[in-house]
Amino acid sequence: MVGMVTVGLTFISALVGWSATAALTAYAQRRPGVAAVAWLIASLAMTVGLSAAVIGVLFDFGQVTFRLLHIGVSLLGPLFAAWGAVEFAVRSPNGRFTTRLFVTALTIVPLVVLGVDRISGRFDAAFPPLGDHYDLIPRTLVNGVQGFVVVLLVLAIVALVRRGLRGSGRTDLAVLGLVALAVLLSVVVGRAGLGVLGPLLLLGAVSSLWGAGALAAKPRRDAYDDEYDDYYDDEYDDEDDELDDEPQEQPVRRKRRNAENYDDLYAEAPPAPPSKLRGVITIYTLADGQGAGFDQLANAVVAEVSKREPDTLLFAAHTVPSAPLQRIVYAIYRDELAQEEHEQQPHVMEFTRRLSAHVVATNVIELSLSGAAATDGLAAMLMPR
Template sequence: MVDALLALVATLGALVATGLLISRANKDRLLYLIAWTFTQVGLSLALLCMTVGFLAGFNGVLFRVAELGAALIGPIWLALGMIELIARYVQVRFAGWLFAISYTVVATVILVLDPLKGELSKKLPKPGSTYDALPLLLIDGAHVVAVLALAACTGVTAWLASKRDQEAAELLIPVALVALAGVLVVSGTRGFLPAPLAVIALGGAAGLVWYGAMRTIPVYEDEEGYEGYEGYEGYEGRDEYGDGYRDEPATGYEEQGYAGARHEPVSAPTPPAQDPRRGELRFPAPVPAAPIDDFRFRDNPAGPTAVDGVGSAAGAAGIGAAGIGGALVPEQARPAGAPQAGLSRLADACGQITVYTLLDGREDAFDRLATDLVKAALAAEPDTVIFACHEVVGAPTQRIFYQLFRDEAAFAAHRQQPHLQRFLAESRTHVLATNVIELRLGPAKVPLPAPEFPGR
């Protein structure tokens, strides 16, 4: 009777935690929360079957459901959620999903169809005495994979935190709690613990998963979303970029193979009213300028080009030059009377503004990726005229990319660049939402004279 009461209390607690996690996963549409929701459902079903078994006696259905939920689905999908949260490479996350889904399907079929042995009673059945060799091998495999994945993710997070990675430091405690939950799940389903301890272990694991999941979600003052940011009134995103820049959170780039993106647009928080520079653009903190190597002089012996948007004098002024890769040079570096090369080609110029809303605390990590992207564009994209990343004064989680290309061909070539694809894949964990605005060049000072347009 004591076992049944413990199981009932643990079941009620697990059901409450599961409901809360399902609600949050449905709201945020984060893939690791969805994976941990499967874990919570599995643990809740297992505890419910234990409660019924302790009261009325176990049978084949109750035993199989308990084993599927706690011994198979629980650890596998717990490890998958951890990989989705920690891994920064799309290949690792994709491999995790592929393995978890395929292993779960195959093992479920075998655990459901394999015949049982021995008699069942009101005592908690032991898998080793009830299942044959193949189901036990699959359960053991799930446990080994889960423990290794959880230990590896915890170790990587601790190592990154020791290197002063802010994101890893913030995730260290939630990751450790979830890893502990994995240990409790494996311990409670191996059959080594007595029934009361097994029930407590599974109930405690459900609570730790819920608490750890809540600690990984950024907390905003307005849980219903941000509204009324005057700096972006009238901007509407377009999804014509074709390479992952979408008017949706970066939790699901369709081209990168992700699903479950949140579809409600989220604007930036309203900045403080006392900030007189609200909505102004500025560049992130400068990084040391790269040594001037020969690729900057190949097409232009007069001097280096500017517009990398990060560390140059031109970039610090906003848009201070009109060329990348040696096609054009800043006015101060161009000798008097030198021809303004490439101006005739700007008549077909096109551009794009991409507004990123970052997750709280991910600004530095995103800025590092943006710096690498702009440097790569400087070295490899001669027809990208301007490529700059801005911060927004009064909105620390906003980043704005301004890009100007000589023509549609240069724009298309930019979309195929490997450094852009790498940026899209690695920055998705830092981005809450994006907004894209397509541009056509009109009368402008860039700072060289703009081409003639009808009506001027």
């Protein structure tokens, strides 16, 4: 009787796992990103392990089903779930890059060892704990990976808490909580087996990942949006008051300067000196109905660039009247270092992170200034400081 219950629970858990994997695939398409892909891989790994367990509880576990179960449940599932948490919460490019290096190493080496190392002991239909059948080296590697998983989850939670939990910060914390729960349940099953409770805990693990992906993909407002909405509301209210108080002036029309003798002018013009100025034009193609959301993000980042980046000489966002689903952002930097510093600013990285919900294609054109002419005050008009 207990065996049939275990078979039924394992089969149901595997079905839920494949449903969760399909849902996470849809979430990854809706809001593409490394975190979504990592959670998709984690769900797929756990589900493959559960599918192998269905065969194991029906006909007794063997070497193949045992390996597949623990590669998915003890190794890849927890590791990629925790990596997705870091990609979701940590905004530092250096931190993300370092994490990716470690994840790559801790995927390849243990995967090879768990796939080929000797297995000892006899199997039955119960969920087999990893330590009962693997030797010292694979057990040590899995313990090391799971310790690294704990470090990744702690780093992700700390990074989120340091940014503050107002706005959507609480939702993001719930996402990390669900990921941590999925990791915990998966690791417990891999270490202890737990008999009939094993498939139930794995069902909870894949369901938690499913919930985390759904929360992460859900469109929402957060502290980033609220902060700049308040900024713009105050800014525009102040401007409206000033316009009401000031008398309206008539536009001044200037006479054109004498533009004769162009040949002499160009013949005597010295060559333009080499310039260190850097320019970038970025053309965004938006998804249907995402214009307002993109414009809100663009307004927020333009305000922050104006306020915090003196070496970004010009930063402007434009709509395209003839192409409603296109936006053009262009920037001029004092030099290459100013461009690099701009790209590392928190508000710029946040803007880049949020683009995936609104943009379907991006084209970047880098410029090197060879000559320019502008009226006085152009930069001040486009980027008031």
